[in-house]
Amino acid sequence: MARVIVVTSGKGGVGKTTVTANLGCTLAKMGEKVALIDADIGLKNLDVVLGLENRIVYTLLDVVQGRAKPQEALVRHKVLRNMYLLAASQIATKEMVSPEDMKNLVKELERDFDYIIIDSPAGIERGFRNAVSPAHMALVVTTPELPAISDADRVIGLLENFGFDDESIKLIINRVKPKMIKSGDMLTKDDIKNALALDVIGIIPDSEDVIIATNKGVPVVLDGVPLASTFENIARRLQGEMIPVEEDLKISESRGFLDFLRRLFGRRGDKR
Numbered sequence: 001m002a003r004v005i006v007v008t009s010g011k012g013g014v015g016k017t018t019v020t021a022n023l024g025c026t027l028a029k030m031g032e033k034v035a036l037i038d039a040d041i042g043l044k045n046l047d048v049v050l051g052l053e054n055r056i057v058y059t060l061l062d063v064v065q066g067r068a069k070p071q072e073a074l075v076r077h078k079v080l081r082n083m084y085l086l087a088a089s090q091i092a093t094k095e096m097v098s099p100e101d102m103k104n105l106v107k108e109l110e111r112d113f114d115y116i117i118i119d120s121p122a123g124i125e126r127g128f129r130n131a132v133s134p135a136h137m138a139l140v141v142t143t144p145e146l147p148a149i150s151d152a153d154r155v156i157g158l159l160e161n162f163g164f165d166d167e168s169i170k171l172i173i174n175r176v177k178p179k180m181i182k183s184g185d186m187l188t189k190d191d192i193k194n195a196l197a198l199d200v201i202g203i204i205p206d207s208e209d210v211i212i213a214t215n216k217g218v219p220v221v222l223d224g225v226p227l228a229s230t231f232e233n234i235a236r237r238l239q240g241e242m243i244p245v246e247e248d249l250k251i252s253e254s255r256g257f258l259d260f261l262r263r264l265f266g267r268r269g270d271k272r
C-alpha cells in the first residue's frame with residue numbers, strides 16, 4: 001500500500017511543485033515506485049517541471065468524469081521509468097472535482113505504488129480540500145519569511161481539523177540563504193520550528209540551479225547539482241532515517257566555499 005503524501009502551503013509560490021517533482025524523482029531514483037498527482041486543477045505546472053507536458057493524453061478530470069481509468073491516465077517519466085504523473089486539467093475548475101473523487105482515485109492507485117505524492121494548489125479552498133483529503137501525511141512548505149510562516153500556521157490548523165496529528169505533518173523550509181542566517185538577518189530553523197511547533201523534515205537552500213533546471217524541464221535533482229543531496233536527505237528521513245536537518249545546509253555552504261575559491265582563483269587569473 002502506498003504512502004500518500006500531500007505537499008501543501010499557506011502562501012502560494014513557496015515551492016510546492018518544486019518539492020513534489022524533486023522529492024518524487026529522488027524516491028524513484030532510490031528504487032521506489034512513485035505516482036505524482038497534480039491537484040492544481042485549472043493550472044498546469046507539474047507536467048512542465050517534469051518535462052512531460054507533450055505526453056499528456058488524459059488528465060485528472062478525464063479520470064473523475066469516467067473517460068479514462070487512473071492507470072490509463074498516468075504518464076511515465078522519460079528517464080525514471082518507475083515514476084508516473086497524473087496531470088491536472090487546464091480546462092477544469094476546482095469545483096468539478098470533489099474530495100470524494102480524489103479519495104476514490106487514490107484508492108485505485110495505492111496498491112500499485114510505494115508513494116503517491118499530491119501537489120496541492122495555493123489557497124485553502126476547495127482545491128486544498130481535494131488535495132489533502134486522501135493523504136496520510138502532509139508536508140507543509142514555507143519560506144523563512146513571516147507572511148509565509150503565518151500562512152503555514154493557518155494551514156497547519158486546518159490540517160489538524162482534517163485529522164492530521166503532529167506526527168503526520170512535517171515542515172519543509174525552502175529558499176533558505178545560509179549566509180543570511182549566519183549574519184542574523186533570516187529566521188532560523190529553530191525560530192520557525194518554535195513558531196509552528198512542528199518537526200522540520202528538510203531545509204532547501206535558495207539556488208539558481210532550481211530556476212535553471214525548471215527552465216529546462218528537468219527537475220533539479222536530475223541535473224547533477226549539489227541540491228540533489230538535500231532531497232536525498234528528505235527522502236531518507238521520510239523512510240525513517242535519522243539525519244540532522246543541519247546536514248541540508250552544509251551542501252550550500254560548501255558550494256559557497258567553492259564559489260569563493262573560484263572567485264579567488266579568478267581574481268588571481270586576472271592579475272596575470
Ligand SMILES: Nc1ncnc2c1ncn2[C@@H]1O[C@H](COP(=O)(O)OP(=O)(O)OP(=O)(O)O)[C@@H](O)[C@H]1O
Pocket residue numbers: 009011012013014015016017018019040120121122174175176204205206207208210211214
Ligand atoms: N529552492 C529554490 N531556489 C530557487 N528558486 C526556487 C526554489 N524553490 C522554488 N523556486 C522557484 O520559485 C518559483 C515558485 O516555485 P513553485 O512553482 O514550486 O511554487 P508553488 O508553491 O508550487 O507555487 P503555486 O502556489 O503557484 O503552486 C518557481 O519559479 C521556482 O523555480
Ligand SMILES: [Mg+2]
Pocket residue numbers: 016017018040045119120121
Ligand atoms: Mg505549484
